[in-house]
Amino acid sequence: MTGMFTLHEDPRSGNCYKIRLTAALLDFRLELKRYDIMAGETRTPEFLGNVNPSGRIPVLQINGTDGIRYLPESNAACCYLADGSHLIPDDRFARADMLRWMFFEQYSHEPNVATLRFWLHFVGEPQLSPHQKTQIMPKRIAGCEALAVMNRHLETRDWFVGDCATLADIALFAYTHVAEDGGFVLDEYPAVLSWIDRMRALPDFVPMD
Amino acid sequence: MTGMFTLHEDPRSGNCYKIRLTAALLDFRLELKRYDIMAGETRTPEFLGNVNPSGRIPVLQINGTDGIRYLPESNAACCYLADGSHLIPDDRFARADMLRWMFFEQYSHEPNVATLRFWLHFVGEPQLSPHQKTQIMPKRIAGCEALAVMNRHLETRDWFVGDCATLADIALFAYTHVAEDGGFVLDEYPAVLSWIDRMRALPDFVPMD
Numbered sequence: 001m002t003g004m005f006t007l008h009e010d011p012r013s014g015n016c017y018k019i020r021l022t023a024a025l026l027d028f029r030l031e032l033k034r035y036d037i038m039a040g041e042t043r044t045p046e047f048l049g050n051v052n053p054s055g056r057i058p059v060l061q062i063n064g065t066d067g068i069r070y071l072p073e074s075n076a077a078c079c080y081l082a083d084g085s086h087l088i089p090d091d092r093f094a095r096a097d098m099l100r101w102m103f104f105e106q107y108s109h110e111p112n113v114a115t116l117r118f119w120l121h122f123v124g125e126p127q128l129s130p131h132q133k134t135q136i137m138p139k140r141i142a143g144c145e146a147l148a149v150m151n152r153h154l155e156t157r158d159w160f161v162g163d164c165a166t167l168a169d170i171a172l173f174a175y176t177h178v179a180e181d182g183g184f185v186l187d188e189y190p191a192v193l194s195w196i197d198r199m200r201a202l203p204d205f206v207p208m209d
Numbered sequence: 210m211t212g213m214f215t216l217h218e219d220p221r222s223g224n225c226y227k228i229r230l231t232a233a234l235l236d237f238r239l240e241l242k243r244y245d246i247m248a249g250e251t252r253t254p255e256f257l258g259n260v261n262p263s264g265r266i267p268v269l270q271i272n273g274t275d276g277i278r279y280l281p282e283s284n285a286a287c288c289y290l291a292d293g294s295h296l297i298p299d300d301r302f303a304r305a306d307m308l309r310w311m312f313f314e315q316y317s318h319e320p321n322v323a324t325l326r327f328w329l330h331f332v333g334e335p336q337l338s339p340h341q342k343t344q345i346m347p348k349r350i351a352g353c354e355a356l357a358v359m360n361r362h363l364e365t366r367d368w369f370v371g372d373c374a375t376l377a378d379i380a381l382f383a384y385t386h387v388a389e390d391g392g393f394v395l396d397e398y399p400a401v402l403s404w405i406d407r408m409r410a411l412p413d414f415v416p417m418d
Binding site: 053054062069071072073074075076077079080083092093095096097099100102103104106107108110111131134135138145149152153 | 262263271278280281282283284285286288289292301302304305306308309311312313315316317319320340343344347354358361362
């Protein structure tokens, strides 16, 4: 029997891990349907037609009594799961500030920190296209800038928003804690390292693998 | 006397326009504080220290009785302004689906459609760096993919989520309706063109300039 939620994912993806971590902290069970993105398994006509026209994972599948619905975009899926929970602040400004860090993650962090991890750790530098190779240095600089913004913010706070972990922390944790796979040096960001320890100590925390 | 909201913005930025359009549709007044991003006015120590450590606009400044707060990230600022209004769906799935399109906008649309507009319309192709020039074609392809995803979605719907305009439409409208400034051909996306007309017909709509 299929449960309430099915996650279409690749276990190497930090974007997928965000959703698994959110579900674990909320004690939701996820069925996992795994794809190998390196083998193009999310670019098949079936996946594009039924699951996500963008050909990307993760997608959260919601198996309701009134039918199946699909929700792409990792941070939107986390918001769906955590709706009404302690992972989303009650206060109007804090809730928007949480989204602020989640948009920062997708715009300024993930395209740099996650992409370099994917290229250098999974694809391998010799296999990169000439165009990709020219992007390593700009992405290194922009990724370091994003980590520095996080570090400055965390120098005076335990969590990104308010006084407990929210989806902002989950979204930023996913690729930050494995940033060294992409050649980033986390020792340069000591407040980030302390925050990573706090994340790992959360009740019901699950690791990426 | 300062009003409730001050928007730190550059009038040429679609990200800033999203917030002005949201405020107009909700009949909120915004004080405008204008910056010239081409002249580095958002990279001054004062701006970085007080307004946004990322050096980016827009930033929504909220002038409360308990002090001033700053909210960077255009889509987060729209969520703050529209909290509890008709621009955010009541239904849990629809609300997450709205965020799905807003994350799509920041990840798959803006870095391509908006960046090419900035480079080709405001900076000028001869002034681009060699690295930027090599990115024109990949950004053209990715921007066309994003517009094609939008067009397929709108072929069977009037609005991105549900049966009226939400923040998803506002976020995607901002850079789509001026995509031709970046060399995109909107005639190739007829469902997008019809949706642009519907957006312009909204009560209290305001244009970008």
